[in-house]
Amino acid sequence: MDWNTLLNKQRLGHRAAKDERGRTAFVRDHDKIIFSGAFRRLARKTQVHPLATNDHVHNRLTHSLEVSCVGRTLGIRVGERLERRRLLPSDTGPTDLGDIVQSACLAHDIGNPPFGHTGERAIRAWFGERGQRYLEGLSARQASDLAVFEGNAQGFRILTKSEYHQYDDGMRLTYATLGAFLKYPWLSAASQLDTCPRPGKYSAFLAEADAFREVARATGLTRVGEDVYARHPLAYLVEAADDFCYAIIDLEDGLEMDLLHWDEVHALLAPAIPDSEEVRHLLHSDVRVGRKAALLRGKIIERFIEAGVEAFMANHDRLLAGTLEGDLISHCEPAVRDVVENAKQLARTKVFEHPRKVELEIGAFEVIGKLLDGLIEAATSHARGDVSNFRHQRIIDLIGRHSFPPDLDDLPTPQRTYQCMMRALDFLAGMTDDYATYLAKQFSGMAETRY
Numbered sequence: 001m002d003w004n005t006l007l008n009k010q011r012l013g014h015r016a017a018k019d020e021r022g023r024t025a026f027v028r029d030h031d032k033i034i035f036s037g038a039f040r041r042l043a044r045k046t047q048v049h050p051l052a053t054n055d056h057v058h059n060r061l062t063h064s065l066e067v068s069c070v071g072r073t074l075g076i077r078v079g080e081r082l083e084r085r086r087l088l089p090s091d092t093g094p095t096d097l098g099d100i101v102q103s104a105c106l107a108h109d110i111g112n113p114p115f116g117h118t119g120e121r122a123i124r125a126w127f128g129e130r131g132q133r134y135l136e137g138l139s140a141r142q143a144s145d146l147a148v149f150e151g152n153a154q155g156f157r158i159l160t161k162s163e164y165h166q167y168d169d170g171m172r173l174t175y176a177t178l179g180a181f182l183k184y185p186w187l188s189a190a191s192q193l194d195t196c197p198r199p200g201k202y203s204a205f206l207a208e209a210d211a212f213r214e215v216a217r218a219t220g221l222t223r224v225g226e227d228v229y230a231r232h233p234l235a236y237l238v239e240a241a242d243d244f245c246y247a248i249i250d251l252e253d254g255l256e257m258d259l260l261h262w263d264e265v266h267a268l269l270a271p272a273i274p275d276s277e278e279v280r281h282l283l284h285s286d287v288r289v290g291r292k293a294a295l296l297r298g299k300i301i302e303r304f305i306e307a308g309v310e311a312f313m314a315n316h317d318r319l320l321a322g323t324l325e326g327d328l329i330s331h332c333e334p335a336v337r338d339v340v341e342n343a344k345q346l347a348r349t350k351v352f353e354h355p356r357k358v359e360l361e362i363g364a365f366e367v368i369g370k371l372l373d374g375l376i377e378a379a380t381s382h383a384r385g386d387v388s389n390f391r392h393q394r395i396i397d398l399i400g401r402h403s404f405p406p407d408l409d410d411l412p413t414p415q416r417t418y419q420c421m422m423r424a425l426d427f428l429a430g431m432t433d434d435y436a437t438y439l440a441k442q443f444s445g446m447a448e449t450r451y
Contacts, residue, residue, distance in 0.1 A: 001219075001220050001221065001222055001230070001232075001233070001320045001321070001322060002220065002320065003082065003087055003088055003089060003092075003320075004089045005218075005219055005220035006176065006179065006219050006220060006232060006233065006234070007088075007089060007092050007096065007097075007100070007176045008174065008175040008176050008179075008218050008219050008220075009025045009026070009174050009175075009176065010174065010175055010218060011025070011169075011172045011173065011174055011175070012160055012169045012170070012172050012173060012174075012175065012178065012211060012214065012215070013168075013169040013172060014214075014218075015169075015172060017174065024096065024099065025174050026096055026099035026100050026103060026174060026176065026177065027099050029099070029100075029103040029171075029173045029174055029177040030099060030102055030103045030106065032164070032171045032172075032173065033103055033106045033107050033110070033159075033171070033173075034106065036110075036158075036163050036164070036171065037163070038110050038111075038158050038162075038163050038430060039061070039064075039106065039107070039110055040061075041430065041431075041432050042059065042060035042061035042064055042109065042110065042112075043059055043060075043061040043062075043432075044059065044432035044433055044434050044435075045059060045060040045061075045109075045112060045114060045115075045116065045432055045433055046059070046060065046112075046114070046115050046116040046118070046119075046433055058249055058253055060109050060112060060116070063109065063245065063249065064105065064106055064107075064108065064109050064110075065106070066245050066249065067105045067106075067108065067238075067241045067242050067245045068102045068103075068105040068106045068241075069102075070105075070241040070244055070245055070301060070304075070305065071098075071101040071102050071104070071105035071237060071238055071241035072098040072099070072101060072102035072105075073098070073305055074098075074101060074237045074240065074241055074305055074308055074309060074312075075094075075097040075098035075099070075100060075101030075102065075234065075237055076094045076095055076097065076098035077094075077305065077309045078094075078097060078237065078309055078312050078313070079093065079094025079095070079096065079097035079098060080094045081309065081313050082094075082097075097234065100174075100176050100177050100180050100234055101180060101234050101237045101238055101241070103173070103177045103180075104177055104180035104181040104234065104235070104238045105238050105241050105242070107155060107159060107177075107181055108155070108181065108183070108238055108242060109151070109155070110155045110158055110159070111151045111152060111153065111154030111155025111156070111157065111158055111429060112151040112154075112155075112429075113149075113151060113154070113368075113428060113429040113431070114364070114367070114368070114428075114429075114431045114432060114433045114435075114436035114437075115360075115361070115364035115367070115368070115433055115436070116151075117151075118361045118364045118365070119151075119364060119368055119429075120149055120150065120151055121365075122364060122365045122367075122368035122369065123146075123149040123368060123372065123425070123428075124147065124148055124149055125365065125369075126368065126369050126372045127146050127147045127149070128147060130369075130373075131146075131372060131376060134146075134376055134380060134417075134421065135147060137413070137414050137417065138414055138417065138418055139414065139418075140189065141187070141188070141189045141206045142206055142414070142415075142418040144188040144189050144191075144192060144206075145188045145205040145206055145207070145418075145422070146421060146422075146425070148188055148191065148192065148200060148202075149425065150188065150191075150201065150202055150203075151429070152183055152184060152201065152202065152203045153188065153202055153203055153204050153205045153208070154205075154425070154426075154429045155181070155203075156178075156181065156182070156203055156204045156205075156208055156211075156212070157170075157204075157205060157207065157208050157422075157426070158170065158171075159171050159173055159178065159181065160173075160178070160208055160211040161207075161208060161211070162426050166403065167405055167406060169211070175214075175215055175218040175219050176219065176232075176234075178215045178219075179215055179216075179218075179219035179221065179232035179234070179235070180232050180234035180235050180237075180238055181203070181235070181238070182203045182204070182212075182215065182216075182221075182229075182231070182232060182235060183201075183203055183231070183235055183238065183239055184197075184198055184201045184202045184203040185203055185204075185212075185216065185221060185228070185229040185230070185231055185232070185235075186202050186203070186204075186225075186227055186228040186229065187202055187204055187205070187206055187209060187212065187227045188202050188204075188205060188206065189206070189227075190202065190225065190226070190227055190228050195225070196228075205422065207418070207419065207422050209227065212227070213227070216229045219232055221322075222321070222322035224322065229322075230322025230323075231322070233312075233316075233319040233320060236312065236319065236324075236327065236328040237308070237312065237328070239327055239328065240304075240308045240327070240328040240329055243327070243329055243340055243344075244301060244304040244305070244308070244329075244340065245301075246343075246344060246347070247304075247339065247340040247343035247344060248269075248293075248297050248300060248301065248343070250343065250344075250347035250351055251265050251268070251269075251293070251343055251346065251347065251351075252290070252293050252294070252297070253351070254346075254347065254350065254351040255289055255290055255293055256290055257356075259350060259351050259354050260346070260350055260351065262289040262292070262293075264346070265293065265346075266283070268339065268342050268343055268346060269296070269300060269339060269343070271335040271338065271339055272300045272303045272304065272335060272336055272339045273296060273299065273300060273303075274299055274303065279296070279299065282295055282296070300339075303336060304332075304336055304340070307332040307333050307336040307337075308328055308329070308332060310332070310333070311328050311329075311331040311332045311333075312328060314331070315328075315331055329341075366440070367436050367437055367440040368428070368436070368440075370440040370443050370444055371428055371431075371436060371439060371440050371443060372428065373443070374391075374395055374443045375395060375399070375424040375425075375427065375428055376421055376424055377392065378391075378392040378393075378395035378396055378399075378424070379396075379399075379420040379421050379423065379424035380417055380420065380421065382396050382404070382420050383408075383413070383416045383417040383419075383420040383421075384413075384417075398427075399423065399424060399427045400427075403423060403426075403427075404419070404420060404423050405419050405423070408420070
């Protein structure tokens with residue numbers, strides 16, 4: 001792979017890049033994502049704690065914004081190092097890399113269904129149990145998209161198909177940004193193979209296979225198997241920015257919700273905290289715990305960023321060859337690597353497993369299941385052209401009768417059924433936690449007045 005192709009400014013559909021005064025093609029990507037409805041709805045989607053009432057606890061929107069800030073700095077600093085080595089194209093500068101990574105970071109969670117990863121598991125569980133009959137008649141590759149539903153792939157679908165220009169290349173982002181977004185650049189069928197780099201994870205559905213292959217070719221990603229490619233090097237920075245924020249933010253939320261104690265958090269983060277008079281004064285002050293964590297956050301993230309940039313440059317040739325094993329953090333200096341991994345482990349054991357969170361997750365399974373009972377049944381009826389059931393017709397009206405593929409009637413039956421179910425999942429995945437909970441009650445006959 002080479003940077004001239006990896007930083008392709010053309011837009012999906014082989015559209016010419018548009019640079020305006022003070023607004024490059026990559027900044028336009030950033031703006032398109034920020035102004036999208038899918039991004040705006042992240043404000044009411046779970047980060048870690050479903051339906052949290054504490055305004056200080058993160059949601060998907062605040063998390064995505066914070067990740068984008070870290071990603072922008074990572075991109076710029078890597079860009080500066082590449083520029084010094086004269087590896088960047090002549091028309092591309094360090095800030096362009098910052099804009100690409102920032103845009104991909106903004107979008108990295110845009111496809112998450114309500115209730116986050118719990119929502120993903122609930123969708124998979126439904127298709128593995130009472131929804132399994134709807135997979136009959138589909139091809140194995142089509143059924144795979146539904147049986148192992150993945151928020152990353154739903155995000156790629158939003159960016160390339162369902163937002164703005166529906167079924168006509170979606171947001172029409174640049175190839176570089178879309179390439180950096182592809183955290184797991186392969187289709188769902190490949191994710192089920194033992195040879196998959198990350199089994200069970202993938203970044204594109206079969207329905208978006210053409211767009212996926214177009215992005216891979218346009219950015220020159222190295223092909224390593226059938227519909228399997230090596231990652232875009234900047235995707236490693238997107239992933240690192242996400243993990244760096246998780247390492248700090250999950251612990252801050254745990255402190256805010258009294259799920260963690262300051263002593264254990266400080267002991268874990270200590271190896272990444274700089275030893276200075278300012279820091280020592282802060283640690284021994286009477287400042288409340290939440291504010292201490294916030295004041296130390298910037299210093300810790302700066303250490304993380306420095307380590308990430310060094311790891312990227314030390315492994316630059318392997319990144320371009322597509323041969324780097326593991327994520328970027330695994331190649332960071334030991335102190336940073338261990339802090340990030342230990343922080344994630346503490347969050348898994350003490351935050352993710354707290355009874356309050358478990359209770360809400362159980363409820364999330366019931367909400368998702370109830371919605372899928374109605375949505376998928378209506379979608380398959382719509383695919384058959386059956387208009388006899390009034391309830392199904394009203395659900396199709398709710399989804400949006402004109403939001404289904406325009407060529408639906410021309411498709412063979414299995415393809416038509418698959419496309420209708422994918423559209424139903426678009427509708428479900430786009431819901432906020434609040435709306436999903438409200439609509440499940442409506443589907444159950446427990447009517448509430450909507451204001």
